[in-house]
Amino acid sequence: MATTVGVLSKKSYGLKDEAISHSLDSMNSVDFVSATDHHDEIPTVDYSLLFSDDHVERANALEHLGKACQEFGFFYLVNGVAESVVEGALKGISDFFHLTKQEERSEYLKKSSKDRIRWGLRSHAGENREFLKVVAHPQYHCPSKPADFRDAIGEYYKRFHEVELGLAKAISKILGYEETYIEKEFKLEAGFDVSAMNLYPPSFHSKGSIGVPDHTDPGLFVSLIQDVNGGLQVLSHNGKWISVNIPRNAIFINLGDHLEILTNGKYKSHIHQVILDNNEVRRISMATLHGPSLDAFVAPAPEFVDESHPPAYRGVTYKESLELNGYDEIDVQSSIAQLRISI
Numbered sequence: 001m002a003t004t005v006g007v008l009s010k011k012s013y014g015l016k017d018e019a020i021s022h023s024l025d026s027m028n029s030v031d032f033v034s035a036t037d038h039h040d041e042i043p044t045v046d047y048s049l050l051f052s053d054d055h056v057e058r059a060n061a062l063e064h065l066g067k068a069c070q071e072f073g074f075f076y077l078v079n080g081v082a083e084s085v086v087e088g089a090l091k092g093i094s095d096f097f098h099l100t101k102q103e104e105r106s107e108y109l110k111k112s113s114k115d116r117i118r119w120g121l122r123s124h125a126g127e128n129r130e131f132l133k134v135v136a137h138p139q140y141h142c143p144s145k146p147a148d149f150r151d152a153i154g155e156y157y158k159r160f161h162e163v164e165l166g167l168a169k170a171i172s173k174i175l176g177y178e179e180t181y182i183e184k185e186f187k188l189e190a191g192f193d194v195s196a197m198n199l200y201p202p203s204f205h206s207k208g209s210i211g212v213p214d215h216t217d218p219g220l221f222v223s224l225i226q227d228v229n230g231g232l233q234v235l236s237h238n239g240k241w242i243s244v245n246i247p248r249n250a251i252f253i254n255l256g257d258h259l260e261i262l263t264n265g266k267y268k269s270h271i272h273q274v275i276l277d278n279n280e281v282r283r284i285s286m287a288t289l290h291g292p293s294l295d296a297f298v299a300p301a302p303e304f305v306d307e308s309h310p311p312a313y314r315g316v317t318y319k320e321s322l323e324l325n326g327y328d329e330i331d332v333q334s335s336i337a338q339l340r341i342s343i
């Protein structure tokens, strides 16, 4: 059962980021409900039905996806990528963290803002994880050791890229556009995708319960796979932290900042965080941020702007948005707070 523990406020919640403040401001002091098992609140979208030959089935599936995007902003996707491909990718990540020595992994410590592979180990009160980030698209980069790692991850990217294009088509349709609208606007043939492969807790004791602090992610959407449930929470439209319990055969999809910008706020990029369970559960996840191409200029589309809905975000290229706060491309940090136009 959910327990009401107080009124959500920036202060009580210790928030530091304007993006988060804005989001919480727009929620008007709603009751804060502690993280609990609300997994049944997260909708499931069947990818195969979005392309069904039966037009009634297809229309229903698209309507369901539209509701999932607008009323939630995140959903479980089934029948997109074969379970064996997801399992293979997760095994590859587990092998990377467990079969290599830390000195080998630290070869990928930050060298420059042009890194295409980057490793990091965070153990402080605000963040506790070991991660490997790689650029997945348009050029795929990955360490070559251990054996099979690169191929297993590459197979997931190849399969998921098709799904990404399919979802972009379906979302274009439900927004009232022709199906290649997002693909063209975001120039997805050169879409800039970065994966964060995460190990929680890191390979030494964590300094607190925060795995990843609350944030939103840039891009069209994030696709997330994991080996076990535990820790990922997403802040719903009505201000509840929802525990994400991904069904075994599903991929978690969370809409990103640049879809929020394109739709002038009709669809929202949702705040999420990872809370560690006393360091008792070891968990591996891979969050892939599927972005526009670096040179794609993203601004609110004219169809979402009128007198009562003035542009709520400034348009910039994807690259500029990634670099706005002094971060680099592989950091893929949100800058939506800086792009919001205060009205």
Ligand SMILES: O=C(O)CCC(=O)C(=O)O
Pocket: 196, 198, 212, 217, 224, 231, 232, 272, 273, 274, 285, 286, 287
């Ligand atoms: O590990 C997770 O469940 C989420 C990680 C995440 O949010 C990220 O890497 O952006």
Ligand SMILES: [Fe+2]
Pocket: 215, 216, 217, 222, 272, 287
């Ligand atoms: Fe994230």
